[in-house]
Amino acid sequence: MKKHSFLLFVIATVVSFHSFSQRNVKDSIIGTPWLAGHYGLNWTQGDLADRFGALNHIGFLAGYKTNQNWFWGVDANFIFGNKIKVPDILAGLRDSNGNITDQNGDIVTVGLYARGFNVNLAFGKLFPVLSPNINSGILVHGGIGYLAYKIRLDTPNNVIPQVELDYRKGYDRLTSGLCLHQFVGYSFMATKGFVNFYGGFYFQEGFTKNRRTIFFDTPDVPVSTKTRLDVQMGLKIGWNIPIYRRLPKDYYVD
Numbered sequence: 479m480k481k482h483s484f485l486l487f488v489i490a491t492v493v494s495f496h497s498f499s500q501r502n503v504k505d506s507i508i509g510t511p512w513l514a515g516h517y518g519l520n521w522t523q524g525d526l527a528d529r530f531g532a533l534n535h536i537g538f539l540a541g542y543k544t545n546q547n548w549f550w551g552v553d554a555n556f557i558f559g560n561k562i563k564v565p566d567i568l569a570g571l572r573d574s575n576g577n578i579t580d581q582n583g584d585i586v587t588v589g590l591y592a593r594g595f596n597v598n599l600a601f602g603k604l605f606p607v608l609s610p611n612i613n614s615g616i617l618v619h620g621g622i623g624y625l626a627y628k629i630r631l632d633t634p635n636n637v638i639p640q641v642e643l644d645y646r647k648g649y650d651r652l653t654s655g656l657c658l659h660q661f662v663g664y665s666f667m668a669t670k671g672f673v674n675f676y677g678g679f680y681f682q683e684g685f686t687k688n689r690r691t692i693f694f695d696t697p698d699v700p701v702s703t704k705t706r707l708d709v710q711m712g713l714k715i716g717w718n719i720p721i722y723r724r725l726p727k728d729y730y731v732d
Contacts, residue, residue: 507612508720509545514538516716518555518680526684526708529629529651530592531561533710535680539600543720547604547612549619552597557627559592564629567649567695571640580636588638594627596682598659610669617665617676625684625708626654648694653706655686667720677715684708 518535534557541551568588571578577585602619609615628650631641641649663678686706693701 507545507547508543510543510720512539512541512543512549512551512718512720514540514676514716514718516553516676516714518712518714520680520682520710520712523709523711524683525706526710527563529562529564530559530627531563532712533557533559533592533594535714539716541600543604543613547606547615548602549604549617550599550601552599554597555595557592557594557596562590562592562629564651567629567693568641570695571638578638580633580638584636586633586636586638588641589630589632589634591630591632592627593630594625596623596625596657596684598623598657600659600661602661604665608664609666611667613667614665616662617678618662620658620660623657623659624654625657625682625686626652627708628652645694647690648692650690651693652689653686653708654689655684655705657682657684657686657708659683661714663714665718667718672719674718674720675716676718677713680710680712680714682710684710 515538516535518537520533520535522530522533535555536558537553537555539551539553541549541553543549566572567590568578573579578588580586598621600619600621602617604613604615604617606612606615631646631649633641639645660681661678663676665676667674684706686708687703688701688706691701693699
């Protein structure tokens with residue numbers, strides 16, 4: 479499967495490179511589908527900062543740039559991090575020495591990680607400013623989407639009855655809701671070749687709610703039903719693969 483995926487990537491890249499040589503990217507605005515992979519590093523603000531530190535985004539974008547440099551698309555991201563700020567949610571499972579034991583009485587370590595995803599609809603425009611051609615320049619887009627995240631409890635090769643199966647839901651702080659995003663950056667489309675990338679500043683505002691009715695580490699404290707403001711801001715960079723239709727060949731008759 480991995481070999482097939484890599485082969486498809488190589489083919490798409492070669493096709494993109496070949497197509498570039500047939501088009502006047504420098505002087506003509508080209509309408510083209512966009513496929514891109516990207517990475518983002520985001521710092522948390524608002525209510526989200528009470529739970530997590532910096533978060534990573536790895537994802538892809540699929541969209542279309544019109545022949546008037548408007549852009550629309552969909553991007554999806556897997557969110558992950560290892561900085562948990564919530565006070566020790568497993569304190570109730572620790573013995574007098576601060577250890578957690580599994581069903582065999584062995585001392586174990588439980589890993590806690592941030593995990594989540596978002597899916598966004600995006601709409602914006604490319605402005606050919608400070609660019610080598612009119613298909614490159616300042617890219618601005620924004621949109622609406624869906625955000626979900628939780629704390630992942632990792633217990634590899636160990637069984638801890640108190641956090642297995644549905645019991646994990648009492649600790650994971652599952653949260654979800656609608657979100658908005660904004661991106662301001664630079665998109666470069668090579669006049670020749672296949673060096674096509676973008677990068678810039680990314681902002682996201684999540685209007686989310688807790689999806690659990692009880693937290694096992696604080697069972698006497700009612701879970702808030704208020705809307706949370708989960709903010710992320712940071713940097714995003716991506717590699718773009720435009721896909722062009724093959725130009726018809728010209729035939730000449732003497």
